[in-house]
Amino acid sequence: MSATGQPTLRPDDLPATFPVFPLSGALLLPRGRLPLNIFEPRYLAMTEDALGRGRVFGMVQPDPQRPRLETGPALYRVGCLGRLSSFSETDDGRYLITLTGVCRFAIAEELAPCRGYRRVHGVFAPFVGDLEPPDEPGFDRTEVLAALRSYFAHRGFDANWDAIGQMSDELLLITLAMVCPFESAEKQALLEAPTQPERAATLLALLRIDTHDTGADRLRAS
Numbered sequence: 001m002s003a004t005g006q007p008t009l010r011p012d013d014l015p016a017t018f019p020v021f022p023l024s025g026a027l028l029l030p031r032g033r034l035p036l037n038i039f040e041p042r043y044l045a046m047t048e049d050a051l052g053r054g055r056v057f058g059m060v061q062p063d064p065q066r067p068r069l070e071t072g073p074a075l076y077r078v079g080c081l082g083r084l085s086s087f088s089e090t091d092d093g094r095y096l097i098t099l100t101g102v103c104r105f106a107i108a109e110e111l112a113p114c115r116g117y118r119r120v121h122g123v124f125a126p127f128v129g130d131l132e133p134p135d136e137p138g139f140d141r142t143e144v145l146a147a148l149r150s151y152f153a154h155r156g157f158d159a160n161w162d163a164i165g166q167m168s169d170e171l172l173l174i175t176l177a178m179v180c181p182f183e184s185a186e187k188q189a190l191l192e193a194p195t196q197p198e199r200a201a202t203l204l205a206l207l208r209i210d211t212h213d214t215g216a217d218r219l220r221a222s
Contacts (some may be wrong), residue, residue: 078191190203
């Protein structure tokens with residue numbers, strides 16, 4: 001079992017084709033947990049199908065810089081496969097689920113839709129390190145927390161600093177990257193960071209840029 005309590009997957013366990021849920025501003029990272037409220041008919045169908053086929057689907061952001069496709073908005077090339085780790089159904093027919101990040105993927109091609117939802121052929125080879133025990137995030141925790149306090153003050157956010165203080169370095173990095181309301185391209189930069197230390201450096205830069213934004217261009221994904 002993994003540290004998240006989910007079955008440990010090997011590269012051979014990863015599916016070649018799978019559904020994807022395109023959602024702007026939604027970032028799923030390996031070992032992160034993303035709550036989702038599923039209500040559109042096509043995504044209800046996707047969730048039902050995923051429950052019977054390995055309990056996985058991918059999260060990926062639409063790419064506003066590319067032309068729209070017949071199937072919908074163009075997608076960023078890199079997303080993250082997630083496993084349904086909790087599931088409940090509401091009285092009005094919605095699904096409340098939690099998706100736990102497994103491994104990033106690159107989209108090799110998009111396939112024909114199924115029951116209205118989009119599907120892709122994904123390549124996991126560049127990211128199989130996501131399945132291994134994580135490296136140390138490699139950041140100065142005091143520096144990050146100071147930047148976070150300034151960021152929250154600038155945004156007018158409240159925070160449970162006791163809970164934040166109890167997080168491990170890796171959980172802190174994952175949580176901040178996923179929940180802070182960065183631009184879509186900035187979220188994508190966090191997702192595509194090759195290593196934990198590079199993700200931490202990107203996060204720190206984004207916190208500082210937002211706090212001291214004077215109209216200069218913000219960090220964008222390459």
